[in-house]
Amino acid sequence: MLGFLKKFFSDFFYLIYPEVCLNCGKHLSVSEECICLECLYKLPLTNFHEEKNNYLEQIFNEKCKIENVTSYVFFSKKSIIQKLIHKLKYNGKKEIGLIIGKQMGLYLFNSKNFFCIDLIIPIPLHKKREKTRGYNQSEWIGKGISKSMNKKMNINSVVRSVNTETQTKKNKEERELKN
Numbered sequence: 248m249l250g251f252l253k254k255f256f257s258d259f260f261y262l263i264y265p266e267v268c269l270n271c272g273k274h275l276s277v278s279e280e281c282i283c284l285e286c287l288y289k290l291p292l293t294n295f296h297e298e299k300n301n302y303l304e305q306i307f308n309e310k311c312k313i314e315n316v317t318s319y320v321f322f323s324k325k326s327i328i329q330k331l332i333h334k335l336k337y338n339g340k341k342e343i344g345l346i347i348g349k350q351m352g353l354y355l356f357n358s359k360n361f362f363c364i365d366l367i368i369p370i371p372l373h374k375k376r377e378k379t380r381g382y383n384q385s386e387w388i389g390k391g392i393s394k395s396m397n398k399k400m401n402i403n404s405v406v407r408s409v410n411t412e413t414q415t416k417k418n419k420e421e422r423e424l425k426n
């Protein structure tokens with residue numbers, strides 16, 4: 248009975264305030280969350296998870312030895328992903344991280360290079376910045392990956408002790424790893 252009432256009220260609420268896609272503004276169907284399927288499928292996937300010695304791996308290997316490196320999508324200015332990341336980081340839309348993470352996790356779970364990972368460790372924010380934002384966006388992406396890969400996430404192993412300058416004020420070279 249309680250389940251029925253819950254569904255009744257959520258359907259009723261949906262009729263009055265239908266959720267819209269955070270990118271294109273289209274009404275979402277009940278099976279869609281935050282982003283419509285059309286926008287989700289338009290994201291330019293890198294497919295680096297399938298490619299050994301991919302572009303990113305080469306960059307990382309110049310700095311330190313690393314087993315596998317991947318990135319979910321290619322980033323470009325004024326793209327869907329820029330809009331979504333902006334909302335995730337600056338508009339309090341943390342659920343976007345969960346959705347992106349879930350999608351990314353599905354690809355990683357089906358990849359021979361990543362399916363056997365042990366643990367998911369999101370990059371932490373400095374305490375001050377996390378307090379201002381109210382959450383760590385990486386943690387929300389990690390939650391999504393953790394859910395679709397059925398792997399544990401640990402948020403206590405890595406601590407950011409220095410409050411580094413925001414990435415948005417840095418140029419391309421400054422954004423690269425220096426260690």
Ligand SMILES: [Zn+2]
Pocket residue numbers: 268269270271272273282283284285286287
């Ligand atoms: Zn959309």
